Amino acid sequence: MSSLLSAEIQATCNALGYFDVAADKYYADSNTLETVKDLIRFLRRDDDSYDVRRQLGDTKVLQTDLLPLLKSYWEETDLFDVLLRLIVNLTTPALILWNEEVPTEKTVRNHYLQIEDHLQSYKQAFVDDAIWAVLSTRLSKVLEIDYAERGDENSLIIERILILIRNVLYVPADSMEKRPDNDASVHDQVLWALHQSGMLDIILYISSSPNEKAYYMHVLEIMSFMLREQKASELATAALQRSQTEKLMDEAELLAIRHRESNQKQKKVKMFAGTRHSRFGGTFVVKSMKSISDNELIYHKPLNKLDALNFDVDKKKPKTPKNRMPLVDGSSDRRSAFTIRLFLKEFCVEFLNGAYNTLMYHVKDKLVRSRAQAHDESYYLWALRFFMEFNRCHKFEVKLVSETMSVQTFHYVQQLSENYYDLIQNDRKKLMKSWSRRLHLALLAYRELFLTLNAMDKSPDGTVQDSAKVIKSNIFYVPEYREFVLTLLIAYDELKMSNVYLGDLIETQHIFLKMFESFCGGKEGSLIVQKKAGRKRRRNKKSGVEKGDATTDGAEEATADLNLEGRWDEASPQLSIVLEGGAEFATDVVPFDAASEVPIDDQKADAMKNIQRKLRSGEFENAIGLLRAAREVWPENDSFGSNNMAPEEEFLALRDIFFCRLGRVEAFGYSRNCDRTFGEGFRRAVRDNQLSGTQSADLEFKFN
Structure with missing residues (x-):
C-alpha cells in the first residue's frame, strides 16, 4: 500500500471522534457521519490485494471507534445505518472475498491469513453483550412495524443485522486459543452475549413468524454456525447435574493422561539408569541376523536401543504428490462450557416445538423452486440431521419433525447426494473439497432419517409404528433406495472423500441392512427375496363345442392372474x-x-x-x-x-x-x-x- 493512502486512511480514522475513559463514553466529531461514509468509499475502491481492508484491520478502527460509536449513538438513525453498513463490510468472511477458494500463492496467502487474524480480533470485540443489546433493541423496534408498512430501508436493517450475526459466528476458532473442553472459548462467549442481550429470542421469533419468511435462510445459516461445534446427542442429554456417564468418562480421561505421563517417566529412567554413556556402549553381535557378508550383524549402540534397530533410517521415503494426498476432514467437535450447553439445549427445544416444521417447509420450497442462493441446501441438510438427532435423543416425538420425516425427504436427499457425487467427479480440483463436504452432509442426513425411522418402529404408539411401515414399504420396495448406499460405497475414492465419510457410510449401510432384514421378517437372520414368476404361454385350443361366456371369462381371468404379479413388480x-x-x-x-x-x-x-x-x-x-x-x-x-x-x-x-x-x-x-x-x-x-x-x-x- 502506498504511504499516501495509508496516511489518508489513518487521518480519516482519527477524525471519527475520541473515547473518554473517565466518562466511559465515546464522543463523536462534528463530521463523523461523513467520515464513516469516506471509509465505506475507501473499501469500495479496494483492489484484489485488499490493502484498504488490511490497513483498517491494523489500525483496529472497529474495536476502538466503530463499536463504541454504535453503542453511544445508536438512536441516531442516519449514523446507525451507515455504521452498520461499514461494520458488516469489515466483518465479511475472508473465504467469501476470495470466492470460496483458499489462495495458494505465497503473497496472496499471507494477505488471506492477515485478514483472518483481523476477523478473529473483531470476534473478540463482539464478546461485549452491550453491543448485542443495542442491535437487538434496534431489531425488535423494526420487527414491531407491520410487514406491509415496513418499507425497504427497515427490511435492509433486518437483513444487515442478521448478516452481521452470521459474519461474527462464521469466524473460525483461533488455533492459538487452545481451549480445553468444558471451558468457555471466544465462540462460547459470543453465544453467551447473544443470549444475555435477547438476540436469540428474536431469532426464534423470526423463525416462527409466517410474515418473516424472507429471512428464514439467514436464520438457518446463523443456527448452523451457532451449533457447529456441538454434538446433538450430547446437547440433548445435558442436565443441571452431571450424569454418571460424564463423570466416568472424565475420570477415565484423567487416568489415561496420568498413565501416559508415568510411562514416559519410566522410559526416561530406563534409558539412563544402569547403563554407561553411549560412547562406551560396547560392541555386540546380533544373533540370527546376517550382515552384508555371511557373518552375523555387529551392533555398536547401547542395548536399550536394540528394539529400534531399523535398516530404513537412511533411506529417502517417496514423497506423495499433492494431487494424490488423501482428503482430510477438518471438522472437529468440542464440548462447550456447562452453562453454554444448557441454554443451547433450551434454544433447540423451543425451536423444535415452535418453528422447525414451518421453517423447513418454506426453506425446502425455496430450494426446490430455485428462489434461494446457489448451494444453500447444505444448511438445510445440516438442520435436518442435527435437529432430528436432537429430537431422537431428547424426548422422541415424531410430530415435532413430521415435515422432514417422509418419503419425499428421502427422495430429495438422495437427489442431492447424486448431484454432489457428479460434481465431485466432473468439477475442477479447487472446489472438490467443498462438494465432498456437502456429500458428507447429505449422507449424515440420510443416516439420520433411517435412525429416526428405526426409533418410530420402537415407539409404544401404534399409530407411529403404522406410519413407519408406510414409509418403509415405499423405501424398501424401490430399487433406487435399496441400492443407493451400496452405490456410494462402491464409488468411494480416498482422494476425493475423507476417512470420516467412509466410516459414516459403512455405518449407514449397516443400519440400512439391519432395518431391511427386520422388515423382510426373515427367520434366523436370513432375507427372503421374492423372485419374479416366469410368464407362461397360453395355448389356444379350438373346440367344436361352444362353451358359455361365464366359463370363457373365468378361464381367461385365471390365466391373466398368473401374470399380474409379475407385471405389478415391473x-x-x-x-x-x-x-x-x-x-x-x-x-x-x-x-x-x-x-x-x-x-x-x-x-x-x-x-x-x-x-x-x-x-x-x-x-x-x-x-x-x-x-x-x-x-x-x-x-x-x-x-x-x-x-x-x-x-x-x-x-x-x-x-x-x-x-x-x-x-x-x-x-x-x-x-x-x-x-x-x-x-x-x-x-x-x-x-x-x-x-x-x-x-x-x-x-x-x-x-x-
Whole structure:
C-alpha cells in the first residue's frame, strides 16, 4: 500500500471522534457521519490485494471507534445505518472475498491469513453483550412495524443485522486459543452475549413468524454456525447435574493422561539408569541376523536401543504428490462450557416445538423452486440431521419433525447426494473439497432419517409404528433406495472423500441392512427375496363345442392372474417414482362419456375400468390424472378416494385397482358389486386414518 493512502486512511480514522475513559463514553466529531461514509468509499475502491481492508484491520478502527460509536449513538438513525453498513463490510468472511477458494500463492496467502487474524480480533470485540443489546433493541423496534408498512430501508436493517450475526459466528476458532473442553472459548462467549442481550429470542421469533419468511435462510445459516461445534446427542442429554456417564468418562480421561505421563517417566529412567554413556556402549553381535557378508550383524549402540534397530533410517521415503494426498476432514467437535450447553439445549427445544416444521417447509420450497442462493441446501441438510438427532435423543416425538420425516425427504436427499457425487467427479480440483463436504452432509442426513425411522418402529404408539411401515414399504420396495448406499460405497475414492465419510457410510449401510432384514421378517437372520414368476404361454385350443361366456371369462381371468404379479413388480417402481416426482398431471381429463345414454352416475364402473386399463398398459400419468378427475366427479362415499390423500394411500389404492377383477378390461359394462366393495373398503380405511391421525400401511381393499 502506498504511504499516501495509508496516511489518508489513518487521518480519516482519527477524525471519527475520541473515547473518554473517565466518562466511559465515546464522543463523536462534528463530521463523523461523513467520515464513516469516506471509509465505506475507501473499501469500495479496494483492489484484489485488499490493502484498504488490511490497513483498517491494523489500525483496529472497529474495536476502538466503530463499536463504541454504535453503542453511544445508536438512536441516531442516519449514523446507525451507515455504521452498520461499514461494520458488516469489515466483518465479511475472508473465504467469501476470495470466492470460496483458499489462495495458494505465497503473497496472496499471507494477505488471506492477515485478514483472518483481523476477523478473529473483531470476534473478540463482539464478546461485549452491550453491543448485542443495542442491535437487538434496534431489531425488535423494526420487527414491531407491520410487514406491509415496513418499507425497504427497515427490511435492509433486518437483513444487515442478521448478516452481521452470521459474519461474527462464521469466524473460525483461533488455533492459538487452545481451549480445553468444558471451558468457555471466544465462540462460547459470543453465544453467551447473544443470549444475555435477547438476540436469540428474536431469532426464534423470526423463525416462527409466517410474515418473516424472507429471512428464514439467514436464520438457518446463523443456527448452523451457532451449533457447529456441538454434538446433538450430547446437547440433548445435558442436565443441571452431571450424569454418571460424564463423570466416568472424565475420570477415565484423567487416568489415561496420568498413565501416559508415568510411562514416559519410566522410559526416561530406563534409558539412563544402569547403563554407561553411549560412547562406551560396547560392541555386540546380533544373533540370527546376517550382515552384508555371511557373518552375523555387529551392533555398536547401547542395548536399550536394540528394539529400534531399523535398516530404513537412511533411506529417502517417496514423497506423495499433492494431487494424490488423501482428503482430510477438518471438522472437529468440542464440548462447550456447562452453562453454554444448557441454554443451547433450551434454544433447540423451543425451536423444535415452535418453528422447525414451518421453517423447513418454506426453506425446502425455496430450494426446490430455485428462489434461494446457489448451494444453500447444505444448511438445510445440516438442520435436518442435527435437529432430528436432537429430537431422537431428547424426548422422541415424531410430530415435532413430521415435515422432514417422509418419503419425499428421502427422495430429495438422495437427489442431492447424486448431484454432489457428479460434481465431485466432473468439477475442477479447487472446489472438490467443498462438494465432498456437502456429500458428507447429505449422507449424515440420510443416516439420520433411517435412525429416526428405526426409533418410530420402537415407539409404544401404534399409530407411529403404522406410519413407519408406510414409509418403509415405499423405501424398501424401490430399487433406487435399496441400492443407493451400496452405490456410494462402491464409488468411494480416498482422494476425493475423507476417512470420516467412509466410516459414516459403512455405518449407514449397516443400519440400512439391519432395518431391511427386520422388515423382510426373515427367520434366523436370513432375507427372503421374492423372485419374479416366469410368464407362461397360453395355448389356444379350438373346440367344436361352444362353451358359455361365464366359463370363457373365468378361464381367461385365471390365466391373466398368473401374470399380474409379475407385471405389478415391473410397474410398481415406475408408478412410485411418478407419484413421488410431483409431476403436474393433466387436469382437463373427462372420466365419463357425455354423449352416452347411460347416466353419469352409472358410469363410475367404466371409469374404474379405464383407470385399470391405463395402469396395465403403462400409462401411469394418465391413470393418476383419470383417478383424480373421477374423484372430483363422484366425491360421494369416497368411491375414488378423498382429496387429501397422501401419496402412500394413493399408491395402495392404485395397486388394488390394478389387481381388481372388473371383468374384461376392454369391456365397459357396469359392475355394481366391485364398485360397492371398493367404496366400502376405501371409506373404512379413510375413517380409520382419521381416527388414528396417521397414515396406515395396512390398507386392504377387498373386491369380488
